[in-house]
Amino acid sequence: MKEITNKVQAIAAKLFEEGKIDVFLAWEKGELNFKTKSYVARNALDVKNIVFDEYSIYNVSNSLLKFRDSHERIGIAVKGCDSRGIVRLLEDLQIKRDRLYIVGIPCPGMKDPLAAARNHGGFSKKQEEDGLAKKCLDCIQPNPVIYDELVGPEQSPRQQGDRFARVKEIEQMSADERYKFWEDTFSTCIRCYACRQVCVACDCRTCIFDEMKPQWVGRENSSTDNMMYHLVKHSHMAGRCIECGECERVCPVNIPLMLLNRKLIKDVGTLFGGPEAGMQYVEGSKPPLSVYRENDPDSFL
Amino acid sequence: MKVLSKAKLEAALNKLSDRNEVFVPMQKGQQSGYFTWKSFENGQDELMLDALNVYQSPKNAVLPQTEKMYSIKSQGVEVNIDQTYEDAHPTIIFGARGCDVKGIIAMDDVFLTRGYEDSFYKARRSGNTIIANACYEPGANCFCNAMEVNSLEPVGADVILRDAGDGYVWEVKSDKGEAVTALIADLLEEKEAKLPEVKPFIQKVDYSGVAEKLKSMFDHPLWDKLSQPCINCGMCTYVCPSCYCFDIQVKMWGEEGYRFRAWDSCMFEEYSREAGGGNPRGASKERFRQRFLHKLEFFKERYGTPLCTGCGRCIIVCPTDINIVRIIDAVKEAEINA
Numbered sequence: 001m002k003e004i005t006n007k008v009q010a011i012a013a014k015l016f017e018e019g020k021i022d023v024f025l026a027w028e029k030g031e032l033n034f035k036t037k038s039y040v041a042r043n044a045l046d047v048k049n050i051v052f053d054e055y056s057i058y059n060v061s062n063s064l065l066k067f068r069d070s071h072e073r074i075g076i077a078v079k080g081c082d083s084r085g086i087v088r089l090l091e092d093l094q095i096k097r098d099r100l101y102i103v104g105i106p107c108p109g110m111k112d113p114l115a116a117a118r119n120h121g122g123f124s125k126k127q128e129e130d131g132l133a134k135k136c137l138d139c140i141q142p143n144p145v146i147y148d149e150l151v152g153p154e155q156s157p158r159q160q161g162d163r164f165a166r167v168k169e170i171e172q173m174s175a176d177e178r179y180k181f182w183e184d185t186f187s188t189c190i191r192c193y194a195c196r197q198v199c200v201a202c203d204c205r206t207c208i209f210d211e212m213k214p215q216w217v218g219r220e221n222s223s224t225d226n227m228m229y230h231l232v233k234h235s236h237m238a239g240r241c242i243e244c245g246e247c248e249r250v251c252p253v254n255i256p257l258m259l260l261n262r263k264l265i266k267d268v269g270t271l272f273g274g275p276e277a278g279m280q281y282v283e284g285s286k287p288p289l290s291v292y293r294e295n296d297p298d299s300f301l
Numbered sequence: 302m303k304v305l306s307k308a309k310l311e312a313a314l315n316k317l318s319d320r321n322e323v324f325v326p327m328q329k330g331q332q333s334g335y336f337t338w339k340s341f342e343n344g345q346d347e348l349m350l351d352a353l354n355v356y357q358s359p360k361n362a363v364l365p366q367t368e369k370m371y372s373i374k375s376q377g378v379e380v381n382i383d384q385t386y387e388d389a390h391p392t393i394i395f396g397a398r399g400c401d402v403k404g405i406i407a408m409d410d411v412f413l414t415r416g417y418e419d420s421f422y423k424a425r426r427s428g429n430t431i432i433a434n435a436c437y438e439p440g441a442n443c444f445c446n447a448m449e450v451n452s453l454e455p456v457g458a459d460v461i462l463r464d465a466g467d468g469y470v471w472e473v474k475s476d477k478g479e480a481v482t483a484l485i486a487d488l489l490e491e492k493e494a495k496l497p498e499v500k501p502f503i504q505k506v507d508y509s510g511v512a513e514k515l516k517s518m519f520d521h522p523l524w525d526k527l528s529q530p531c532i533n534c535g536m537c538t539y540v541c542p543s544c545y546c547f548d549i550q551v552k553m554w555g556e557e558g559y560r561f562r563a564w565d566s567c568m569f570e571e572y573s574r575e576a577g578g579g580n581p582r583g584a585s586k587e588r589f590r591q592r593f594l595h596k597l598e599f600f601k602e603r604y605g606t607p608l609c610t611g612c613g614r615c616i617i618v619c620p621t622d623i624n625i626v627r628i629i630d631a632v633k634e635a636e637i638n639a
Contacts, residue, residue: 031624037621038529038621066585117618121353121613123353123440124352125352190357193569194536196534198620210569218550219550220561221367250620
């Protein structure tokens with residue numbers, strides 16, 4: 001990974017020197033070994049801070065949202081999942097392709113800095129495992145799907161077995177059991193909206209949950225409002241979730257959000273077919289459920 | 302000294318729970334926080350009194366995340382308050398660390414002083430007793446000592462527990478403390494106990510002069526750099542033991558409904574949005590700056606103490622590694638160009 005770090009730094013330095021970019025988005029080291037976080041390099045001198053290591057798990061494509069209204073030309077280093085985030089932003093016209101220089105890094109799987117921080121923090125009596133993060137064990141696309149330059153050897157998907165096994169288990173429940181399951185699951189939500197904020201596919205300028213007139217979803221920490229929040233948020237991700245798993249990873253109360261996302265991935269796949277969200281970029285293409293046609297064969301709407 | 306043997310801890314919690322809702326730190330399934338002792342499930346939940354702390358602070362006991370305030374009935378053009386819900390039922394926070402006690406004492410300043418009393422908070426607090434758990438071994442992210450908290454002698458606690466191995470030394474500090482002690486008097490023993498050794502703080506934080514220096518740093522370029530990774534979720538504010546901001550909203554069904562308040566967060570765009578649509582803190586940086594200025598400068602100016610209690614929770618949970626200790630360092634080191 002040191003080698004990849006060196007290569008990415010060299011590419012970023014060259015891009016700055018040639019005047020091709022104004023910023024480069026990647027990761028930097030915090031003060032402890034496991035603290036790797038998102039980073040914006042603004043000139044060739046900053047480039048030495050860029051790092052790609054076993055904790056570079058943060059989905060950097062999310063950082064692009066802070067630049068969508070500006071004119072900076074952006075270099076960005078991406079893993080497989082991050083690159084799918086870029087496709088989403090391109091499809092949603094949030095950023096123009098010609099503003100980006102994408103350095104793809106096939107990803108060997110990451111550890112979770114948050115799990116390490118929890119172990120280090122001493123609030124729990126049990127230590128969490130130090131291996132690859134759950135989201136990385138579930139990874140189907142470690143290799144970047146869009147890039148201008150690729151750094152490092154290709155990697156194989158790590159996901160094993162039936163990707164939808166747990167979804168199918170939940171589908172087998174009776175309606176009442178299923179309702180109870182989700183009601184219990186969402187009852188612990190503290191509505192911090194980290195799952196929304198960390199989500200690259202959540203790129204709406206005004207989120208429905210921030211609308212006050214009318215207020216679509218109440219602010220109460222109750223099973224009704226919590227359930228409305230999650231069902232609306234995740235339904236909105238149908239055909240859009242790029243399966244980066246960041247929502248579930250950052251949740252401070254451990255809600256298994258990817259279970260909901262995976263159900264929607266499965267349903268969208270069954271109903272519409274085609275490539276999954278963010279798997280390929282075709283200029284002008286739109287994900288399912290985002291096109292309106294007057295001659296739509298479905299009478300709904 | 303009075304000692305509560307650990308073998309009698311559950312009996313004591315049962316007894317206290319006869320007349321009080323008792324909030325205890327526990328691991329409850331995937332959750333780590335203060336939950337009522339009555340909800341404790343043997344074999345599934347785990348008491349966390351001997352852990353450093355839990356992720357969700359005890360502030361919920363005095364400022365619930367959602368609190369019904371009053372119900373309303375409208376008749377024609379008249380709108381009448383049907384019922385108010387000031388709730389003074391007896392509660393005990395059992396085993397709070399000094400940082401978390403300080404969080405509640407800071408909220409007392411906000412809700413009960415400076416000429417305005419919040420009747421809902423006042424009611425809850427009047428029924429509330431704090432049994433603190435003195436902290437002898439600071440964790441990796443603890444810095445309460447730098448934030449004017451004495452983890453061994455938490456100010457505002459009604460009883461202080463000291464973990465002496467097989468029992469808790471039970472020190473009564475107030476009349477409220479006397480009252481709860483009377484409930485379990487038969488379980489306390491009079492004996493000598495050896496107190497643990499006080500371990501040093503790992504984090505070295507120097508807050509001196511930071512509040513004063515921040516007065517001239519509102520437009521300092523450091524906020525651009527420090528706020529860059531922040532994604533403006535509200536996790537830090539919701540796990541914080543002293544963040545007390547709330548929003549008042551209403552739910553109506555036809556002629557009837559109720560008003561409630563719910564925790565809010567300065568990290569949210571909607572929090573500072575004004576009626577005309579403007580927003581003085583429209584960008585991420587401004588909201589980020591507000592949080593740290595409130596913690597480190599504004600509260601100190603108004604109440605003489607910082608609003609951060611040094612518990613370290615936000616440092617652990619932040620998905621983008623925003624670290625308030627590093628922010629204090631950065632402010633200390635920053636150069637100010639006049």
